[in-house]
Amino acid sequence: MTNSTPRQQARLETEAQITRIGNRMLDADGLEGVSLRAIARELGIVSSAIYRYVKNRNALLTILIRDAFTSIADAVDDALEHDNSVLTVGVTMLAWSRTHPNRWALIYGTPIPDYQAPRDETVVPGTRIMVLLTNLLAEPTVQTSRSQLPPTHALDALREGLQELGLEPDDRVIMASVTVWSAVIGLINALRFGQFGPGVEQVEDELMQGLVSTLGH
Amino acid sequence: MTNSTPRQQARLETEAQITRIGNRMLDADGLEGVSLRAIARELGIVSSAIYRYVKNRNALLTILIRDAFTSIADAVDDALEHDNSVLTVGVTMLAWSRTHPNRWALIYGTPIPDYQAPRDETVVPGTRIMVLLTNLLAEPTVQTSRSQLPPTHALDALREGLQELGLEPDDRVIMASVTVWSAVIGLINALRFGQFGPGVEQVEDELMQGLVSTLGH
DNA sequence: CATTGTCGAGAGCACTGCTCTCTCACATCA
DNA sequence: TGATGTGAGAGAGCAGTGCTCTCGACAATG
Numbered sequence: 228m229t230n231s232t233p234r235q236q237a238r239l240e241t242e243a244q245i246t247r248i249g250n251r252m253l254d255a256d257g258l259e260g261v262s263l264r265a266i267a268r269e270l271g272i273v274s275s276a277i278y279r280y281v282k283n284r285n286a287l288l289t290i291l292i293r294d295a296f297t298s299i300a301d302a303v304d305d306a307l308e309h310d311n312s313v314l315t316v317g318v319t320m321l322a323w324s325r326t327h328p329n330r331w332a333l334i335y336g337t338p339i340p341d342y343q344a345p346r347d348e349t350v351v352p353g354t355r356i357m358v359l360l361t362n363l364l365a366e367p368t369v370q371t372s373r374s375q376l377p378p379t380h381a382l383d384a385l386r387e388g389l390q391e392l393g394l395e396p397d398d399r400v401i402m403a404s405v406t407v408w409s410a411v412i413g414l415i416n417a418l419r420f421g422q423f424g425p426g427v428e429q430v431e432d433e434l435m436q437g438l439v440s441t442l443g444h
Numbered sequence: 445m446t447n448s449t450p451r452q453q454a455r456l457e458t459e460a461q462i463t464r465i466g467n468r469m470l471d472a473d474g475l476e477g478v479s480l481r482a483i484a485r486e487l488g489i490v491s492s493a494i495y496r497y498v499k500n501r502n503a504l505l506t507i508l509i510r511d512a513f514t515s516i517a518d519a520v521d522d523a524l525e526h527d528n529s530v531l532t533v534g535v536t537m538l539a540w541s542r543t544h545p546n547r548w549a550l551i552y553g554t555p556i557p558d559y560q561a562p563r564d565e566t567v568v569p570g571t572r573i574m575v576l577l578t579n580l581l582a583e584p585t586v587q588t589s590r591s592q593l594p595p596t597h598a599l600d601a602l603r604e605g606l607q608e609l610g611l612e613p614d615d616r617v618i619m620a621s622v623t624v625w626s627a628v629i630g631l632i633n634a635l636r637f638g639q640f641g642p643g644v645e646q647v648e649d650e651l652m653q654g655l656v657s658t659l660g661h
Numbered sequence: 662c663a664t665t666g667t668c669g670a671g672a673g674c675a676c677t678g679c680t681c682t683c684t685c686a687c688a689t690c691a
Numbered sequence: 692t693g694a695t696g697t698g699a700g701a702g703a704g705c706a707g708t709g710c711t712c713t714c715g716a717c718a719a720t721g
Binding site: 449451479480481491492495500501 | 676677678679680681687688
């Protein structure tokens with residue numbers, strides 16, 4: 228069935244188990260709870276042996292980050308099949324953040340000290356939602372664009388980034404994407420990180436709805 | 445001159461020195477660089493002696509957080525004296541975040557593991573900008589409020605919070621504040637945390653301008 | 662069969678926050 | 692002045708982290 232030696236098989240299995248345990252620890256105790264020594268302990272392995280399977284802690288974090296980006300982007304993908312709207316993007320991300328608060332913080336919160344995400348491993352899953360959003364905002368809805376745009380060169384870097392992902396948005400769409408993106412993620416961060424004080428947990432969806440509406444979508 | 449004993453004097457001096465070193469370490473190496481042992485070392489003191497002056501690490505963090513909130517709010521205060529606009533709030537916060545990226549992350553990034561900010565020490569400095577913003581948005585500018593508001597009970601918690609701070613905003617103003625706040629902080633987070641990829645460092649102000657403009661202010 | 666490579670064990674390094682006990686100098690007070 | 696008490700610092704120690712190095716046992720491969 229599996230065209231690989233039992234040796235390789237076991238290796239892959241152990242690696243999968245490590246990321247599984249890592250994800251569980253992340254969910255349970257946040258990033259500081261993800262400890263290689265603890266994972267080794269759970270595998271019934273001495274602490275140094277874990278480095279046979281994972282180069283170092285940061286390598287494990289890269290896997291967890293890629294997982295998280297993929298998971299939230301999949302959720303948004305699914306939701307958009309039923310209702311192709313900015314609001315759906317927002318509420319779906321919000322719901323995901325509620326289910327996986329620590330994964331949310333991992334990908335959208337403060338960068339991890341002494342960690343640099345390897346771009347070739349994280350850019351694609353990490354930009355999927357941005358691409359969806361830009362496509363969504365590029366559709367010819369009735370845009371009342373009274374707003375002033377920045378000089379075109381200011382958006383060069385962003386435009387190039389989007390072009391590498393196969394998009395050809397004009398400046399108005401780029402600026403709208405940046406704004407919606409910032410607002411949606413800003414709101415979710417504020418909610419997840421408790422910056423609005425207590426009592427808002429019950430009305431998160433209404434706030435997202437109000438925000439998207441205020442943004443004009 | 446000082447109506448305190450030399451004993452108390454020295455104590456206060458040492459405490460001030462600790463927070464000064466703490467802030468410097470925060471600026472230099474981020475939160476993980478703030479180590480009580482390292483501070484003690486710099487004071488020429490053995491590691492355990494530091495606990496004479498500071499209950500534990502979290503107590504020091506509370507001081508640093510209060511400092512940071514006060515610093516950024518002061519900056520916004522000053523700037524608003526010259527130009528009382530939402531854009532000024534945005535660019536001032538953005539500039540401050542550029543000068544103090546690690547302090548920014550401390551107050552607006554991922555919550556610190558195993559740390560709970562004592563509300564009575566941080567709420568007031570932590571909400572000053574929100575108050576400013578709400579006042580700013582409450583002024584009778586020409587509001588084209590085509591947007592739908594959430595049901596009034598959804599904003600109860602936020603309304604109460606603002607009332608405790610001496611404000612009496614209506615629902616439209618609350619929702620606008622939440623939106624602008626989320627977008628502005630969301631944008632700065634995205635810039636500081638590198639979520640837009642490389643190349644945007646040169647045009648941060650333009651992006652803030654475009655965002656505020658897109659928001660209709 | 663012999664060589665090569667992999668996996669796990671174990672010791673060790675440097676670092677963290679924090680606690681406990683002890684000593685000593687100083688300030689206060691009878 | 693002499694006894695008493697207090698506060699600062701020293702030092703050892705605990706539990707935990709990431710990570711490295713070496714060595715032995717075993718399996719896969721030529």
